[in-house]
Amino acid sequence: MSSPPPEFARRRGVCPLSEVTLPTGDRAMLALKHADIQQIMSDDRRFTRDLSAPDAPRLFHNLLMLEDPTILLNMHGDDHLRLRRILASAFTPRRAEGWRPQISEEIDRLLDEMERDGRPANLMAFAYKLPTRLTCKMLAIPEEDGEQLLTWVSAWLSFAMPREELDKAAADFNDYVVALTRRRRAEPGDALIDHLINARDVDDRLSEDELVSTIRTLIIGGNETIANSISRMVFTLLRERHLWETLQADRSLIPTAIEELLRHNPPGGGATGLMRMATEDVELDSGSGTVRAGQGVFTPLVAAAYDPQAFPDPEQVKFDRPKSPGTLQFGAGRHFCLGIHLARTELELMLTALLDRFPDLALATAPEELPFSEGGYGVTMSELPVVW
Template identity: 55%
Template sequence: MTTPSGDTAMLAVRYEDVEAIMRDPRFTRDLSAPGSPSLFPGDSLSADRSFLVNMDGPDHRRLRRIVAAAFTPKRAEQWRPEIRAIVDELLDPIEQAGPPADLINDLAFPLPVRIICRQLGVPAQDSVRFRAWVEAFLSVSGKSPEQRDLAMKEFTEYTVELLARHRAEPGDDLVDHLINARDADDRLSEDELVSMTRGLIVAGNETIANALSRVVLVLLMRPQIWRTLVDDPSLIPAAVEELLRVNPPGRIGLLRMATEDVEIPSGVIRKGQGVLSPLIAAGHDPSVFPDPEEFRLDRPGNSLVFGAGPHFCLGANLARVELQESLAALTERMPGLRLTVPPEELPWSTGLWAVSLRGLPVTW
């Protein structure tokens, strides 16, 4: 395919190719060398050389080890009650005001940013600024390069101040863990520390907001499945996996480049060639998921929605808990939930990076 920046890239469409590309370290995410392909002009996420997802090899492993302890399944489970409490806090005013409501503005967007605020130990009211920065950072078509640069500058300044505050008054937040990992044996450079904090804010926001809105949309378009979950909430964890497979938040995925000729199941990718491995393609490969558009609660296998290999999503456990608790609260508190407009009238963003719902009007 031709990318929006005019480069060519191979597009993997089979499960085994997507998985091979994601697992093989010979496909690099470091696209900083001159002549490397790019996905679109002004791809600011890929340009951040000190963020995890753009690094390879020992540097990547070192950074990942430092933050991994904050994202284990156990840690995510510890967060579960607090996540449910935040979901309930967001649903209270919606319920009190009565229908209709917009689940994007009132739940999907505020939720992940509120959770990240708690994890980073910053006030919840800062979430409004995070949201604006993250949006400017990720959506390419909506903002001018100047607007994006300004957002990036403010975001960086905020992160630097946040780190300084935590240095002055240490606590037990994620930021403190990152600072200690650096200060104790100098493993994170200052740039890496800023980037990691900023990167976690970005990585944990749009993805969850997008995933939650898509997950709820799929359910509201299949009312019989919604009813099944209302009647039996123990099915919610399995439903989340299948919902993410059917309608994953990431569309095209991140661009990689072959550092040498690499053989994957469908052929050879030549050195220097850009390659995309969209996870939606993996999750819809009919040889792995027969009748892929059909929602089935008993599908075996992994749809790769959180990636695979060295860059496997660090936030997967947390993301699962956030989605499960959101569905648990919605099915319990709003069992009659339904859309107020036909699905084809729903507004979508025009961002190249993340195509997301801009409104989800519902009643109950």
């Protein structure tokens, strides 16, 4: 469930940069070396995430997340920088530390519910509820709306839903956020949503459409990636029991373990990544080849994470790996994940709590029998039954 397709390793050895056919039938370059993927992701001048041109290559048709040019993920240039600057102050390391008590409180509350409901428990329920409830707190969203938010997020990441259902989900999600901002303007507070509304109403640094889109982006980004990180990390630790026992014996390893577990079993699965398009001819520093102006290039993060030149014995989980090179799981360049500090805090507190409360936690079914989702951007577990 974690390793990249074997073809990645073969191609990395003989043609680390080559043209491939995407699921849509479009042609693009495929980069497979860590050094190349890092260079492409970090070079915001010569590679763009703006794929709004009609002839730009597409990974998938019918995927809302990749169609919307107004979300940060797909923006480029001055507008992208302006929106990042507005959000940056809310996601500093200091702000993440300030959220620790509330994160711990929510984790304890969810684990109380899990323990009360009895064994076996579906840890995916915990994995989704934790980031959803924290997102609700940050954006002053009623907790009871969390399930509906997850439904919209799922639609945003689906390429298998009928188009009319996607369009309805997109419209309903947009209407919800518009109504949310209207209510918050009438009853302002000190939540992140108020910070964004002030950037629109007081400072005039956001358009109304950008305000709504940014809130939608935070809801989407604050849920799916964290939920899948939690489930895949716990799965790896329980499948390879000695790793769980290593952390039980030495909790100081948890921060480095998080980075290694994300590398080994990334939240998006075995072949997810993002497209970029070259704005001019770029010869890659490694000597792998040249990406021509107007060409799309696909950069699967798991290929970078399993490059043996960057990570010797990549199939092995090693909590003592050097910090450099980075795994790129949180991005690079101007698209480096704004929520990295909050995400690491959530994951650290989650692992600590599970180790403390359920030292005998174990999978309740064989790893090969676990069900996985289909038809979405990234492969996720639909259930992760555990006992203790």
